[in-house]
Amino acid sequence: MRGGRLSVAGVGVVAAGLMLAACGGSDDKPAPTSSASASATAIPAGYPSAAPTGLAYSEPGSELEVGTSAIVAWQPAQSTEVSALNVRVTAIRATTFAESFQDWKVSDDLKTSVPYFVEASIANVSDADLGGLLVPLYGETSADTLLEPSTFASAFKPCNPANFPKPFARGAIAQVCLVYLVPDGGQLTGVTFRPTEEFLPIIWKTPEETASPSPTSSATGSTSSSATASATNSASSSASATITP
Numbered sequence: 001m002r003g004g005r006l007s008v009a010g011v012g013v014v015a016a017g018l019m020l021a022a023c024g025g026s027d028d029k030p031a032p033t034s035s036a037s038a039s040a041t042a043i044p045a046g047y048p049s050a051a052p053t054g055l056a057y058s059e060p061g062s063e064l065e066v067g068t069s070a071i072v073a074w075q076p077a078q079s080t081e082v083s084a085l086n087v088r089v090t091a092i093r094a095t096t097f098a099e100s101f102q103d104w105k106v107s108d109d110l111k112t113s114v115p116y117f118v119e120a121s122i123a124n125v126s127d128a129d130l131g132g133l134l135v136p137l138y139g140e141t142s143a144d145t146l147l148e149p150s151t152f153a154s155a156f157k158p159c160n161p162a163n164f165p166k167p168f169a170r171g172a173i174a175q176v177c178l179v180y181l182v183p184d185g186g187q188l189t190g191v192t193f194r195p196t197e198e199f200l201p202i203i204w205k206t207p208e209e210t211a212s213p214s215p216t217s218s219a220t221g222s223t224s225s226s227a228t229a230s231a232t233n234s235a236s237s238s239a240s241a242t243i244t245p
Contacts, residue, residue: 046199047073052084052126060200066092070202071125072193074136083128087137089191089204091119100158113181116188117159118149123173124164131166138194139180140203142187146194149178 043051046060051073058070069088075081095115097106120137124130139147149162159177168174182188187206194201 043073048075048082050075050082052082055084055125057084058202060202062202064089064202064204066090066204066207068204070193072202074193074195076130076133076136079128081128082126083124083130084126085130085136086123086125087193088121089118089137090121091117092188092191092204092206092210093117094188094210095158110181112185113183114185114187116180116182118178118180118188118191119159120176120178120191121173122164122176124168124170127170129167129169130164131168133164133168135162135164135174135176135178136193136195137178138192139178139182139188140190140192140201141182142189143184145183146192147180147182147188150181152179 043049043053044057044059047057051057055071055073058072062070064070066089069086071084071086073082073084075083093116095117097104097111097115100115100117116139118137118139120135122135134149134151137149139149141147151162152160155161156179159179161174161176162178164174164176165172178191180188190203190205192201192203
């Protein structure tokens with residue numbers, strides 16, 4: 001989906017007592033791939049005017065295939081500095097709680113969700129140090145909602161990390177894996193870069209061959225969970241939920 005206003009849903013998974021560890025980036029740079037149409041001489045409308053210059057930014061509203069790179073400008077909510085990233089989503093796949101959450105107790109309200117794993121290679125092409133920040137990619141669902149990536153209190157071995165390593169300065173590359181829980185048996189239709197509600201999202205579409213398995217779970221028992229979501233001047237939300245091992 002392009003344009004319009006998406007509601008923001010914060011469905012998170014947190015493992016009790018531990019936090020997703022940010023691992024160091026690979027020394028290998030992302031493989032050269034085609035980028036969305038862009039201009040190296042002008043910053044496209046929609047990006048912050050203070051974005052780093054001299055880069056071929058991808059046009060807002062671009063729809064990309066998995067494996068395609070996009071250069072984007074991003075100003076984290078906690079920063080006054082505008083950074084730039086070369087983002088390449090490399091894989092989107094659906095899984096199940098039975099397959100990937102075998103050692104976790106999943107609360108009843110999450111058992112109807114469908115887990116998705118999203119892998120990406122991201123390079124910092126600006127002077128800002130983004131170490132420790134959550135990767136700014138959101139899941140877009142068949143119900144026209146945006147999902148923030150789930151966060152974990154411990155390393156979730158099937159898919160991690162979701163944060164940039166520390167430090168994450170110019171030239172650093174991070175291989176990341178993000179977990180999205182799509183509510184009510186829905187589908188993840190794509191992964192978007194949408195830093196603000198006004199920004200026309202850049203989206204990597206979920207491949208048609210990516211199946212959406214029926215949400216099942218071999219975990220039993222209940223956990224406490226809470227979630228809050230807000231969309232102000234940025235397309236982000238705060239969320240927390242608890243899944244105990």
